[in-house]
Amino acid sequence: MTLDTHVTARDPKDEDQVPGSVLVSIGALLLGLLLAALDQTIVSTALPTIVSDLGGLEHLSWVVTAYLLASTAATPLWGKLGDQYGRKRLFQIAIVIFLIGSALCGMAQNMGELIGFRALQGLGGGGLIVLSMAIVGDLVPPRERGRYQGLFGAVFGASSVLGPLLGGLFTEHLSWRWVFYVNVPVGIVALAVIATSLHIPRKAAQHVIDYLGTFLIAAVATCLVLVASLGGTTWAWGSAQTIGLVVLGVVLAVVFVGTERRAAEPVLPLKLFRIRTFSLAAVISFIVGFAMFGAMTYLPTFLQVVHGVSPTMSGVYMLPMVVGLLLSSTVSGQIVSRTGRWKVFPILGTGVTTLGLLLLHRLDEYSSTAEMSTYFFVFGLGLGLVMQVLVLIVQNAVSYEDLGVATSGATFFRSIGASFGVAIFGTVFTGRLGELLAAAFRGVRLPAGLSADALKADPRGIGALPPSLRPAALHAFAVSITDVFLYAAPVALLGFVLAWFLKEDRLRGSVTAPDGTETLASNPVQRSSYDEVCRALSLLGTREGRREAYRKVTERAGYDLLPAASWLLLRMRKYGSVEPGVLAERTDVPLTVILDAERQIEEHGLAVREGLDLSLSDQGREVAERLARAREESLAELLGDWWGPDRPTDLDRLVKELTDEMCGSEREQPHAGSAGRTP
Structure with a gap:
């Protein structure tokens, strides 16, 4: 998935x-x-x-x-x-x-x-x-x-x-x-x-x-539950009360069907x-x-x-x-x-x-x-x-x-x-x-x-x-x-x-x-x-699924990168730059994982170092854009046949909102200079 x-x-x-x-x-x-x-x-x-x-x-x-x-x-x-x-x-x-x-x-x-x-x-x-x-x-x-x-x-x-x-x-x-x-x-x-x-x-x-439909369905249920609870005990099954409740329940059910067709x-x-x-x-x-x-x-x-x-x-x-x-x-x-x-x-x-x-x-x-x-x-x-x-x-x-x-x-x-x-x-x-x-x-x-x-x-x-x-x-x-x-x-x-x-x-x-x-x-x-x-x-974005999620997004984009490398590239795309050491302090991603990702994207020429900060190279920006498209496609794929040509506009809005938040909420946005420093 x-x-x-x-x-x-x-x-x-x-x-x-x-x-x-x-x-x-x-x-x-x-x-x-x-x-x-x-x-x-x-x-x-x-x-x-x-x-x-x-x-x-x-x-x-x-x-x-x-x-x-x-x-x-x-x-x-x-x-x-x-x-x-x-x-x-x-x-x-x-x-x-x-x-x-x-x-x-x-x-x-x-x-x-x-x-x-x-x-x-x-x-x-x-x-x-x-x-x-x-x-x-x-x-x-x-x-x-x-x-x-x-x-x-x-x-x-x-x-x-x-x-x-x-x-x-x-x-x-x-x-x-x-x-x-x-x-x-x-x-x-x-x-x-x-x-x-x-x-x-x-x-x-x-x-x-x-209102009428709500009242009718509640009334039908009440009639039938009354028959179930009182019939054969408080009232005999053949009594006028029991039969009357059954008839009333059936009539109300018919009226309910007619009401719902017009509601x-x-x-x-x-x-x-x-x-x-x-x-x-x-x-x-x-x-x-x-x-x-x-x-x-x-x-x-x-x-x-x-x-x-x-x-x-x-x-x-x-x-x-x-x-x-x-x-x-x-x-x-x-x-x-x-x-x-x-x-x-x-x-x-x-x-x-x-x-x-x-x-x-x-x-x-x-x-x-x-x-x-x-x-x-x-x-x-x-x-x-x-x-x-x-x-x-x-x-x-x-x-x-x-x-x-x-x-x-x-x-x-x-x-x-x-x-x-x-x-x-x-x-x-x-x-x-x-x-x-x-x-x-x-x-x-x-x-x-x-x-x-x-x-x-x-x-x-x-x-x-x-x-x-x-x-x-x-x-x-x-x-x-x-x-x-x-x-x-x-x-x-x-x-x-x-x-x-x-x-x-x-x-x-x-x-x-x-x-x-x-x-x-x-x-x-x-x-x-x-x-x-x-x-x-x-609910799908659980901690356990993050690594697998980035692996599949990377695979969809056609790259051979570590999942953490894709995450790092997308974070740089959003914030401009990151400082790996500070990023490790502020996230639950281990420093060793971040350093491995940093090493890979530098070896591939996808990022350049400016002091302690990493920012995207021209090639890195191209890769990050492709990863971003793959990320949105992955999310849309989850919607199955709901994501068709005539999909509602609220689904478009939801997918864009979620993809925009994938690299951190806006309250995480750092000051200029480093995506890892505390705002």
Whole structure:
């Protein structure tokens, strides 16, 4: 793969030259993002205690689903409103909404209140996620963007580890209410820093916002999730309420299709579904979200109720799953980046996920810690293998104009899948639990105040049972939870079958750089096509790839030079001259490498010495110009068929901007006399 994005050696002093206010602002953005990301996972280990305090086990799934649905539905609106009215103002509004929702969740007195306040919290959370990543693009130039957006991806990785642990710690040592209250002081700090330190240019971009389409797709999803979570439990499958919701969902879906066909900027362009790869990837994304969040929501309940593990330790027990997910996600992304081959991963990932679900079904009240950890790891391994690749293959399958909306579309289906997974897992769990508890204690006289229904509502009642009756109750909880994984296995198997029908087209170079914000986040991303390409190209210029990048640029230009010699010639072309000794001090390129490069270009007559400085000879200027053209061609090649005769002007601008920055940003530009001296 030929690449040459900001492959110049970075000066250590560059960090000091980044304006302090920018670093402080990025820190505040990371805080806001961390809050929203944590609230997708922190609740899972607190759920058993929440249910015990507030009751309503049959509605447990909605504590998670309400947040996911609200944040997913709000994401496209936050993105476009931020473009139109200013991202700083909208980000502040999102923080305030999130904090109000968090405080109200902590004060909830029943399950209905908690679910409603979680939806409010989710509305703000969606804004925190999409706007924090968009503001980075306003603060830093394209060549720096990948470095900072990598931090944002790391936040999602960290939240998947920290969420269950922190949820358990707060629940066990303070109260489950602190799972929500902790957001308030942290959010206030982020709000204050943003208000005082964040200064971004106001770039008003007018959009025809698809309010109706956004409302309709959220309404359709809500209707179907309500049917999945309440049908067969709260309402009979044949009841008027269930049938009415199904009919309403179908009618709204038909209206949504008609609306999207006429919308100027549709929230989900229907033409994408004519692309087979997108349609298949959307379904597989749905399945991945379904399995992942369904399991993450109910495994802590299994650990705490069936095995008597503390809330904190249930978070520790979940770590093998998270480690497996992060490990396989990272490795698969790197392999795809280097080989361009990807089809094996969705096939292998969905297959291993199916196996993981079947293994989880084998767990019971007698399972050892080693057995549970192994099964959790296998399940996480399968999810990670497929998550990283799905976004890449969607980006590879669409035209440039649809890149941004296709990316958000693929991740949107994963978010909706997560909502469905949690809801359906909850329906199966509560339905089976009611049956098994009733069967276990039929004809048995229970202590006063205890009944099958009471145990179902409050698992803590198991501790009040006589020792002879506790095994039956624990078995009922174990089977009802692990049966969920058995019923989910065919859904994952469907993903395995569909993965075989994906067509493995050659990857464009610009989409072989995985992004954690797109693969680990449960919410859809919302970036324009230009932002997506800018992000991808900036991520390609990693330190590890610099030497290889210059080798290929040199080869393309037709010269037999050391990679460092090409780098030195291009730096002289930009700055006029360099002083090798000072350059070695100010960059992370070893002095020996620079001296070898210096010796070669002098031997070839490409540079002349003026005191300690080197500057280009006439022949050197000719070589440097040819290297510069090769460098721009290498970058353009990464765009594949997007770089055609009718390419958009913003791609031309991006390529010119990045190639101009490859030998150092303008803040590195030296005083006259030496490109190596500190400005």
